[in-house]
Amino acid sequence: MSAYAVGFARPDRWSGSQPNQQTYPWHAVEAHRSPAELDGEVELAVCGAIVQVWGTQKWERVGIGRTGCPECARITAVDQRLTRAS
Incomplete structure (x- = not known):
């Protein structure tokens, strides 16, 4: 199993044609090195x-979670996505 760090898509780094949120x-x-070493780096998800x-x-x-990228979850085989309670 591969190790994965978490990346955040920052709206202030998007081009003008991208939505604000x-x-x-x-x-x-x-993560080819420890997540602590990658902290703050700009990387490709x-x-x-x-x-x-x-x-x-x-x-x-x-x-x-509800804010995790579904495509990343599928590729990394993370399952049991959280859903809203009815």
């Missing part, structure tokens, strides 16, 4: 998004 701002970044790594977050936790 993103529904799924958290993404998985393949597994889904292709350009994100800034937040070394204090764990993809296994963030990836199943």
Whole structure:
């Protein structure tokens, strides 16, 4: 199993044609070194998004939440996405 860091798609880094907010701002970044070493770095997420790594977050936790990128979750095989209670 690969290790993944967590990246955040920062709206202030998007081009002018991109929306101001993103529904799924958290993404998985393949970690070839420890997440602490990647903290603050701009990297390419597994889904292709350009994100800034937040070394204090764990993809296994963030990836199943409502704000985790569904494509990153699928590629990394994170399952049991959280849903809203009815």
